[in-house]
Amino acid sequence: MAFSVLAVFVLMFASGWGSSISKANVQKPHAANYPFNNVSLPWEDRVNDLVNRLTLAEIQDQMAHSGGSPSGPAKAIERLGIGQYQFATECLRGDMRTNATAFPQSLGLAASFSPDLIFRMAQATGVEVRGSHNNYVQKKNYGGHTGASCFAPVINIMRDPRWGRNQETYGEDPYLSGVYATAYIQGLQGNDTRYVRASGGCKHFDAYGGPESNPVSRMIFNAQGDMG
Incomplete structure (x- = not known):
């Protein structure tokens, strides 16, 4: 499948990078062996590996939860060790939520x-x-x-x-x-x-x-x- 920007977001934030470590990663350690989790590989290789493992239904579900008005997070893909993720965050002039810095328009x-x-x-x-x-x-x-x-x-x-x-x-x-x-x-x-x-x-x-x-x-x- 073609290079996917959506898959990059999933890869960066929902597959065990940084803070977004899902429960599924702990339950299914074999998921860590997939190439998309190998940080020594080029981004393109990791993304292509991940996209080719996703079903059409899984891709559709991720995209359905990436719009403006948040209707809930994208669902976890437990078989791949990918946790939930919320795509809709407004940052136009700062982190636009409570207790964050507001900059000019x-x-x-x-x-x-x-x-x-x-x-x-x-x-x-x-x-x-x-x-x-x-x-x-x-x-x-x-x-x-x-x-x-x-x-x-x-x-x-x-x-x-x-x-x-x-x-x-x-x-x-x-x-x-x-x-x-x-x-x-x-x-x-x-x-x-x-x-x-x-x-x-x-x-x-x-x-x-x-x-x-x-x-x-x-x-x-x-x-x-x-x-x-």
Whole structure:
């Protein structure tokens, strides 16, 4: 099967790496012998091994629990020693939950014209996200916003003042937004060659960022007619 970003998340956070060690790993030690658990192998080899061991139903189930509004964690895959995992964590301007640092909206951060500032903010966010995630896993809490997979940064380009989420963008300059997004993800993930502190997931894509006369228009607005 093809390289899967979803499988990377599963591999990083739910198969015995760092804090997310499942009960299944203890009960089934043979699972540790699978190539995807061998940290000496290249990422691509580990991911391909894991994806090829997953059934279609297991892949569908993982994807069903990776959307925005958390409906519960992705189920454990006990036969592979993979524990539960919550994908939905918002980290747009900090670890957006109780007892975490709140930074300015992205548009305000962009006005600094400082990629280094974005990088340092993301570093702090990644540390808080990872710390919170470790704590939640110890408490077996897999509710909303407990994972280490961030739904951020927002890379939409500000194109129309009628869109209701312009403040989440870095503005209307694609180049500047790209520089900021790169700095954000690098700061969030860290530079360790073996471990990822927290993962970044750029959003949003395809027909998202136009005028919002109603909630549905986020997905279906006519870019030529509405913005022409």
